[in-house]
Amino acid sequence: MRFLLDAEQRAFAASLDALLTAAGTPAVIRDWSRGDHAGGRALWSRVADAGVFALAVPEAYEGLGPRPVELAVAFVELGRHAVPGPLVETVTAAALLAGADPGTAERLLPALASGEAMATVAPEGAHALDGDAAAVRIAWAPGRIRLSPGHGPVRPSLDPARRLTPLLPGGDVLGLPTDEALTWARLTTAAQALGVGLALLDRTVGYVKQRTQFGVPVGSFQAVKHRLADAKIALEFARPLVFGAALTMEPADAAAAKAAACEAAYTTARTALHLHGAIGYTAEYGLSLWLTKARALRTAWGAPEECRALVVSATGDRRW
């Protein structure tokens, strides 16, 4: 029992952080929001070169995985930098395709591992994230997954960096969905949300130390401190749930991590907005890139109530 990231995992996080810090991510996000995918694709390929998507793909299909702990490490960093694109969906597609027939897996997975192609997935009839950017679009119905031939018109999300598209009917049936795919979706969404929350907390702590009112930094007021302390508590207790779920890959564990991390990120977003005042309410100020994502991730791949329902319906010898 050593429930801590090892040196290699921490180094992986640090190298991704450095890569994303150097990449000018905010400009990439704003371009992506306008449907200009060039910068996003370039960033995607650098993230893929760092090995992120390969972690979700089995070695048999030119991947390095599946390695959920490392993937969670990566998604915390992707969330911290608000990287746009169908990140969770590409991982989820990889999990679905790994369970599809070997021919399909062989045809589609290597391109996901290398970053050459993005994938998106949505339950049949729902909107898929970034269907206009993805090369692989999977519609997920009970009993089958289908490769959609295309996407309909883009609808905006509350998070401008998330572009929502219906998937066109028809296309090849690829096989049966696997239950694990939903666990992958929830795990990576939870890790991404944790990263979003951590970034919001960091930026807000920085802001309240500099912003003065009544002649002192607003961060010296107890009311301000306590809201930030609560955000810190929520995030620090979501973190072990995320990594615990990565270790077990149990559906209820991933659901618990998703509920807690998304709640923590969302509460932190509300706190961040409030403590920034009106500047935080503007689209031009950088905080908006994380604020809106915290809201969107909360309901992606299972709203809080759905995840909680799974937690209480889990059976078996749970030592929770």
Place this chain on the structure above:
Amino acid sequence: MDLAFSPADEAFRAEAREWLHAHVPRAPLPSLETEEGFAAHRSWEAELAADRWSVVNWPARYGGRDAGLLRWLLFEEEYWAADAPGRVGQNGIQLLAPTLLDHGTEEQQARILPPMASGEVVWAQAWSEPEAGSDLASLRARAVRTNGGWLLTGQKTWSSRAAFADHAFGLFRSDPDAARPHQGLTYLMFGLRAPGVTVRPIARLDGKPAFAELFLDEVFVPDEDVIGEPGRGWRIAMSTAGNERGLMLRSPGRFLASARRLEELWRRRGRPAAARDRVADALIGARAYRLFTYAAASRLLDGESVGPESSLNKVFWSELDIALHETALDLLGPEGEMADTEWAERYVFALAGPLYAGTNEIQRDIIAERLLGLPKGRR
């Protein structure tokens, strides 16, 4: 990174589980905040100690098993899962003993720890004073030098377990002229039945005397009952508040067991939809606290310290505890009002969580200032 325990650790867990299964009283003991219950819980401590289960992480020579931090966590999980009685000895075991093991003399350890482990001597804490709660450094009760020891005079209050306990420990102002309030404090132990001590039990909300006021009038304490150097009491008290105590004040096992009991109650009541999310949150919170603690324990075993992160624990478990028990009482409906149930007893106990061991507001200040680096300001 892993969550797997070694076969030896699992064997330890299994041994604890088996022992508890054979020994935990079938019917709950009376409340330990009553005279009758206190005596029953003291006997339970003796039963635990007879097979060296009362202080598993202590050195074997004082009645422990040298079990280490991880096995202590496993033992606690089994203990609470077995629905074993609350620990009447915990103030001594969790607060005083680590201090003695770090700062006490060998003579003090040998004299004080074995009867503490067996429940023969039950300890109460005597930190708070009428004018000093979370601002502990403002305490006034004084220790005055006398031949061969000290004379204690003053008032302590909110002293948990003191209504029925044997001895107490706390900080006293031994140098009123010290430059700063944290200086000139001495860490002392005294007998609750010593001449000059008056114990006035205080009833908590439900009428049970869970704590007491202590009036001290020139109570003699010999030099051998001073812990560490006179005048250095603050540092000694705070050093033990550091690492392990951050974990040990409330082990995750307690909340895991309570959350599971809550889940059972919810199922028995027909799984009412209105309470589902609160039940799930109790389970999620208990799991989060457990995993957080494993991470903290892993850091300690790596030789790192935990420090101000223990403030995260304190706020988290105390709020979890209240939410969990409120949910249980709500599920019980009108029955939840009955005061003589285990749920009610635990609810009342939980209500105190945010108040003691440094209020949650003080903990939030610590989190904000020491973990987030925010500037100090007026409270």
